[in-house]
Amino acid sequence: MKAIVCTALACALGSAHAAQVAMEDQSQLKVPPASQAPVFMPPAQSELPDNAFGKMVRDGYALFVDTQRLAPAYVGNGMKCSNCHLDQGRMAHSAPLWGAYPMYPAYRKKNDKVNTYAERIQGCFQFSMNGKAPAADSHEISVLSVYSYWLASKAQIGVEPPGRGYPDVAQPAGGYDIARGKQVYQQQCALCHGADGEGQKVADDYVMPPLWGKDSYNWGAGMHRINTAASFIKYNMPLGKPGSLSDQQAWDVAAYINKHERPQDPRLVEGSVEKTRLKFHANDGVNLYGQTVEGVLVGQGTGK
Structure with missing residues (x-):
């Protein structure tokens, strides 16, 4: 169910044809199987600089792997970010952060709007962690965004990489039991x-x-x-x-x-x-x- 992405030029022109083009729904995006192409390798922690940026990345990492304890005001269950995004958000085919960050802003059918990356994270707090969305300019959203940016810092912007999301597994012919x-x-x-x-x-x-x-x-x-x-x-x-x-x-x-x-x-x-x-x-x-x-x-x- 791939949709055609409205290009920046077509949208800027505002043509009648462009108005009819469906925007891609990031919430249901399908990605190639693991065997089709090598996957992106995010930077290692040893590459982090010892400065303010490096500290924010480390703070984002800490929050990512220990969300409930470090953000109790925003988490309403027993989940943390790394439960759905394995290996600290680094693992291919487990919705890695390096595969998500370069693809936003993007339209999502779930809320029928173009979402920023901050809004995408807010949704994780609201739904996956059954909590409350931190403000877009909060410390929590800031450090998680910086951590995501760092993991994706060597990736191409707007190019869907192999290993992004969870690869589609078609429903078996006989359904499920x-x-x-x-x-x-x-x-x-x-x-x-x-x-x-x-x-x-x-x-x-x-x-x-x-x-x-x-x-x-x-x-x-x-x-x-x-x-x-x-x-x-x-x-x-x-x-x-x-x-x-x-x-x-x-x-x-x-x-x-x-x-x-x-x-x-x-x-x-x-x-x-x-x-x-x-x-x-x-x-x-x-x-x-x-x-x-x-x-x-x-x-x-x-x-x-």
């Missing part, structure tokens, strides 16, 4: 994420993220889409064994995970799951929000 997904979860995922998706803690800090329940991502997060979760799982999980699951297993276990309750979509329309489904979820990939699964309405939220 939640019962099979439960078996995959028990065999491949429960050791780290818990039998009930509760994650693992050391003292009060999560060392393995919860996959559902009150401390997981909410119903507005991109990972609630079965297709997005399947892509992340296929290329990154189980930890240390990426690519070991088949496409079918990735889709099945993604469906099993995302049939469980989690915090409500913060965009809830008039307290109605059905109105929220129609406005935000009906055309948002493959998801179970607002559907009845095993006799239960999915999307009622956990109350947090």
Whole structure:
């Protein structure tokens, strides 16, 4: 579902033809498989200068890997940035920051507007971390933006690099099966994420993220889409064994995970799951929000 990007020249001219050109939706962007091209290598920490810029990069790194503890006012669950962007945001095919930063500003269908990179980060706080968006000029957004810029500092601006995002994993011909997904979860995922998706803690800090329940991502997060979760799982999980699951297993276990309750979509329309489904979820990939699964309405939220 690639759309044609409106060029700067066409947009500036404001021609009737340009007005009809659909802008690219960054939230659903598909990227090439790992085998097609070598991926970008971000700079090493040893290359950081010992000055004010280097300090901001290090501050951004610290916040990225320890978000809940360092930004408690903005995080409402047990997640941190590095749960979805592995290897401190450096790993190809795990939505690396070096693949995201050069592609913004960009139109996103999710909120039907051109988003700055700061707004993209704000959305992660609101949805993936079920919290509150820091101000665009806040310390939190500033240091995360500087960290992202540094990782992408040797990349081309506006050129989609191999390894960006999560590579698309097409839905199997037979669809997905939640019962099979439960078996995959028990065999491949429960050791780290818990039998009930509760994650693992050391003292009060999560060392393995919860996959559902009150401390997981909410119903507005991109990972609630079965297709997005399947892509992340296929290329990154189980930890240390990426690519070991088949496409079918990735889709099945993604469906099993995302049939469980989690915090409500913060965009809830008039307290109605059905109105929220129609406005935000009906055309948002493959998801179970607002559907009845095993006799239960999915999307009622956990109350947090």
